[in-house]
Amino acid sequence: MIRTVIRSVAWTVRTDTTPDAPAQPLYEAECTTCGEMSGAEEGSRVGPEMWALIHTGKNPSHRSYKGAETTFWRVFPSDGSAVGDSSAEAAGGQ
Known part of the structure; x- marks a missing residue:
C-alpha cells in the first residue's frame, strides 16, 4: 500500500x-538507596510522602528519595x- x-x-x-x-497527575517516590518504590497515587503526593517517611523509619540509613510527578x-x-x-x-x- x-x-x-x-x-x-x-x-x-x-x-x-x-x-x-488520568484526570490528575500521578505521584510516586523511589528510595535512591535501595530502589524500592512507593507505587503511584493519582492527584496527591501524600501517599508517596508517607511511604518515604515509613520507609526511612524501617531503614534509618535510607534518607534520599526521588519524587516523580507524571502528567x-x-x-x-x-x-x-x-x-x-x-x-x-x-x-x-x-
Whole structure:
C-alpha cells in the first residue's frame, strides 16, 4: 500500500483530557538507596510522602528519595481538523 501526504498539518501538545487518561497527575517516590518504590497515587503526593517517611523509619540509613510527578499529554492538529482520529479527539477531547 502506498500512502501519500496531500497536505501538511500543524500540531499542538495539550493536557490529555480523553476519557482513558488520568484526570490528575500521578505521584510516586523511589528510595535512591535501595530502589524500592512507593507505587503511584493519582492527584496527591501524600501517599508517596508517607511511604518515604515509613520507609526511612524501617531503614534509618535510607534518607534520599526521588519524587516523580507524571502528567499526560496528547498531540492534536492545531486547526482542530480530524487527522486519523475520531472527531472528538480532533476537537481536543473536550
